[in-house]
Amino acid sequence: xxxxxxxxxxxxxxxxxxxxxxxxxxxxxxxxxxxxxxxxxxxxxxxxxxxxxxxxxxxxxxxxxxxxxxxxxxxxxxxxxxxxxxxxxxxxxxxxxxxxxxxxxxxxxxxxxxxxxxxxxxxxxxxxxxxxxxxxxxxxx
Amino acid sequence: xxxxxxxxxxxxxxxxxxxxxxxxxxxxxxxxxxxxxxxxxxxxxxxxxxxxxxxxxxxxxxxxxxxxxxxxxxxxxxxxxxxxxxxxxxxxxxxxxxxxxxxxxxxxxxxxxxxxxxxxxxxxxxxxxxxxxxxxxxxxx
Amino acid sequence: xxxxxxxxxxxxxxxxxxxxxxxxxxxxxxxxxxxxxxxxxxxxxxxxxxxxxxxxxxxxxxxxxxxxxxxxxxxxxxxxxxxxxxxxxxxxxxxxxxxxxxxxxxxxxxxxxxxxxxxxxxxxxxxxxxxxxxxxxxxxx
Amino acid sequence: xxxxxxxxxxxxxxxxxxxxxxxxxxxxxxxxxxxxxxxxxxxxxxxxxxxxxxxxxxxxxxxxxxxxxxxxxxxxxxxxxxxxxxxxxxxxxxxxxxxxxxxxxxxxxxxxxxxxxxxxxxxxxxxxxxxxxxxxxxxxx
Numbered sequence: 001x002x003x004x005x006x007x008x009x010x011x012x013x014x015x016x017x018x019x020x021x022x023x024x025x026x027x028x029x030x031x032x033x034x035x036x037x038x039x040x041x042x043x044x045x046x047x048x049x050x051x052x053x054x055x056x057x058x059x060x061x062x063x064x065x066x067x068x069x070x071x072x073x074x075x076x077x078x079x080x081x082x083x084x085x086x087x088x089x090x091x092x093x094x095x096x097x098x099x100x101x102x103x104x105x106x107x108x109x110x111x112x113x114x115x116x117x118x119x120x121x122x123x124x125x126x127x128x129x130x131x132x133x134x135x136x137x138x139x140x141x
Numbered sequence: 142x143x144x145x146x147x148x149x150x151x152x153x154x155x156x157x158x159x160x161x162x163x164x165x166x167x168x169x170x171x172x173x174x175x176x177x178x179x180x181x182x183x184x185x186x187x188x189x190x191x192x193x194x195x196x197x198x199x200x201x202x203x204x205x206x207x208x209x210x211x212x213x214x215x216x217x218x219x220x221x222x223x224x225x226x227x228x229x230x231x232x233x234x235x236x237x238x239x240x241x242x243x244x245x246x247x248x249x250x251x252x253x254x255x256x257x258x259x260x261x262x263x264x265x266x267x268x269x270x271x272x273x274x275x276x277x278x279x280x281x282x
Numbered sequence: 283x284x285x286x287x288x289x290x291x292x293x294x295x296x297x298x299x300x301x302x303x304x305x306x307x308x309x310x311x312x313x314x315x316x317x318x319x320x321x322x323x324x325x326x327x328x329x330x331x332x333x334x335x336x337x338x339x340x341x342x343x344x345x346x347x348x349x350x351x352x353x354x355x356x357x358x359x360x361x362x363x364x365x366x367x368x369x370x371x372x373x374x375x376x377x378x379x380x381x382x383x384x385x386x387x388x389x390x391x392x393x394x395x396x397x398x399x400x401x402x403x404x405x406x407x408x409x410x411x412x413x414x415x416x417x418x419x420x421x422x423x
Numbered sequence: 424x425x426x427x428x429x430x431x432x433x434x435x436x437x438x439x440x441x442x443x444x445x446x447x448x449x450x451x452x453x454x455x456x457x458x459x460x461x462x463x464x465x466x467x468x469x470x471x472x473x474x475x476x477x478x479x480x481x482x483x484x485x486x487x488x489x490x491x492x493x494x495x496x497x498x499x500x501x502x503x504x505x506x507x508x509x510x511x512x513x514x515x516x517x518x519x520x521x522x523x524x525x526x527x528x529x530x531x532x533x534x535x536x537x538x539x540x541x542x543x544x545x546x547x548x549x550x551x552x553x554x555x556x557x558x559x560x561x562x563x564x
Contacts, residue, residue, distance in 0.1 A: 007505075012161070013169060014470070015453045019213075021160045025309030025341045029335045030438045033308070037437060037496075047437070047495070058511060059307045072160075072470070153328070155319060156312045166482045167456070170449030171297045178296060178355075179487045188296070188354070204486045213329070220423070296441070301495075306431075355486045411469060 004082035004133060005109040006042045008035035009098065012074045022069030029062070032093050032107055035078035039091070053126035054116050057089055061110040068104045075099065085133065087123035088112050145274060147183045147222035149176035150239065163210030170203070171281045173234050173248055176219035180232070182249040186273045194267035195257050198230055209245045217245065226274060228264035229253050245247075286415060288324045290317035291380065294356045304351030311344070314375050314389055317360035321343035321373070327414045335397050335408035339371055343392040350386045357381065367415065369405035370394050427505035427556060429465045429560050431458035432521065435497045440557030455516050455530055457509070458501035462514070465555045468555040476549035480512055482534040498522065507555065510546035511535050 002061060004107040005120055010031050024035035070076055075098035084088040088110050114124040151172050159165035180185055189196060211217055216239035224231040229251050236246040254263040292313050322328055325344035332339060352358055357380035365372040370392050377387040395404045433454050441447035463469055473480060493499055498521035506513040511533050518528040536545040 011457075013453065013457050014456055015165055015456055017160045018155070019158045019160060019162045020338065020340070024156055025310060025344070026156060026315070029308030029311060030436065034434075034436050056302065058302070058351070059348060060300075062307070063343075063348050065343050069340070138372060152316075154312065154316050156315055161479065161481070166485070167449060168451030170452060171295065173296055174449070175293075175295050197443065199443070199492070200489060201488075202488050203448070204484075206484050210481070264487060297447055299442045300437070301440045301442060301444045306438055308438060 004039075006035070006039040006080050006085070008036065008038040008078045008080065010076040010078060010095075012070050012072055012076065014072060017065065017072055020069070022071060025064075025066060028064060028066075028095070028105055028107070031062075031076070031078055031095065032062075032109065035080045035093060036091060036109070037083070039080040043132050043136045045129045049128060049132075051116070053128055055122070055126055056114045056116055057111040058114060059109050060088065060112045062107065063109075064105060064107040066105055068102065070095070070104055076104065082133075082140065083108075085125045085130065089125070143183075145180075145277065147176070147180040148196060148223050149179040149219045149221065150177065151217040151236075151279075153211050153217065155213060158213055158220060161210070163212060166266075167213075168235070169205060169207075169246055169248070172219055172236065173180045173203075173205075173215065176234060177232060177250070180221040180223070181236065184269070184273050184277045186270045189268060190273075191267070192194055192255065192257070194269055196263070196267055197255045197257055198252040199255060200250050201229065203248065203255045204250075205246060205248040208244055209243065211245055226266045226271065268281065286325065287322075287364050288317070288321040288420065290320040290360045291360065292358040292360060292377075294352050294358065296354060299354055300350075304353060304391060307348060309343055309377065310346060310348075310377070310387055310389070313358070313360055314344075314346075314391065317362045317375060318373060318391070319363040320365070325414050325418045327411045331414075332408070333398070333405055335403070335410055336398045337408055338387065338398055339393040340396060341391050342370065342394045344389065344409065345387040345391075346387060348387055352377070358386065365390075365414065367407045371407070378383075414417070426429075426460075427466065427559065429458070429462040429503050431461040431500040431501045431503065433501060433518075435493050435495055435499065436455065440495055443492070447493060448487075448489060451487060451489075451518070451528055451530070454501055454518065455485075455487075455532065456498065456505045458516060459532070462503040462505070466555050466559045468552045472551060472555075473549070474539070476551055477564060478545070478549055479537045480534040480553065481537060482532050483511065483535045485526060486532075487530040487540055489528055490526065493518070493527055495519055505556075508553065510549045512548070515558065 013025055016023050016027040077096050077098045079094045081092045083092050090110050093107040096103050115122050153164055157164050157168040218237050218239045220235045222233045224233050231251050234248040237244050256263050294305055298305050298309040359378050359380045361376045363374045365374050372392050375389040376387050397404050439446050439450040498520045500519050502517045504515045504517050513533050516530040519526050538545050
């Protein structure tokens, strides 16, 4: 069975660096978000689809472990993997150097579905999302 | 007659610095925005008032001149002054060191009123905005 | 005994908001950093002192729990508390609404001391840091 | 004669958006910087080469004209062109929609060479930079 995962490339830009000449730690949150969007696009369930399903998926929790700092113009690979879809969308991330494969960061996010009209939490995933995951070949949770 | 101006304090934080140990040039745009919001709040015409007037004020043009770089934990003063309100909202900015008064940056922004429903440009300012400016004691353009 | 804690005020600015009209989740990392710098300044052991001690304190791990989103121009309070100094500097954060005290976010960071010359990890805190903590009235770990 | 120009692709990410659902105006400064780095890399004179030449090129002036806002996941093209190298490095930028070619932004930056050791302005370009430009086939100023 196909795993619910994707890879996303990042180029480290000057504006992401701090005075230590490395990526400022908070900027990795952007890399994770970019990778998460790519993953959802690959599965075929984007932010627009969420909206049609009256849903938003705000991040409720995130955890980042910094192993090695990224440098100017380094090419990175963000590997994303869906751990579970219900009751919350849990995604795991690993950032590596694109050439050497050296590990730079590990992270997790937990997102809770919210109904846009009522702003209430919903612990079931939208039917369309589950269908897309199945079509993609992944396990549902 | 009272001038349409305000002062806003900024503390330079670590996350705004670049590898040269100075504020990354793009981050001054945030300082300008903060100062602009403070100015509009002082006048009494905020983003919420704009919305009630079916208006948004996107930045159509900005120009920044960098005189001296700002350093970590430096305390800055952003002086804002409204140059004109119609046909566009033009604001001038000067950033100085809070203690020494040394000049670090000069900038200008031009914002054009847009009607939110039609997304069309409007070259007259909302009546409420003009009223608030007059109450504040400033000249209308 | 005095607790090793501090409070820092944050004004939510427009540039920190996302399309949901709330602070984009990654921007809280900046609020935490600002609060951490304030805490260290209050204790009297700043980034400059770290450098004199041949030390840097990169963030090795961070965890954020988002309870309620922050809104435009909301005034926030970031309460910081040092949990331990050795073998790593662990700080806990709570962000609340300044007026109502309502809790918005809880977070933790772990920072590991690195010797700048060798780039090696050091599990003891600099003597000067421990001295400042004691003078401040806090418990050492 | 070959023109000193380059093209750089940008994907608009969620973290660059503001509450109007468009790219926050200050974030275009990042797109310009990315494009400028790409241009310099294409010519073969990077930030590392600058350092070897005891030089930095801080932005002394920038001007941005916002024509049409960029949207989530829109693919943009940033066209850069060197206007002059001496006495300052002046670059022009045009951002267009990658598919339709529609113009979204025009910008200019002026960068002044600074000798890193003395921090003094230098109005001549490094010999190596001029050589690379000639090899690349461009006119020197």
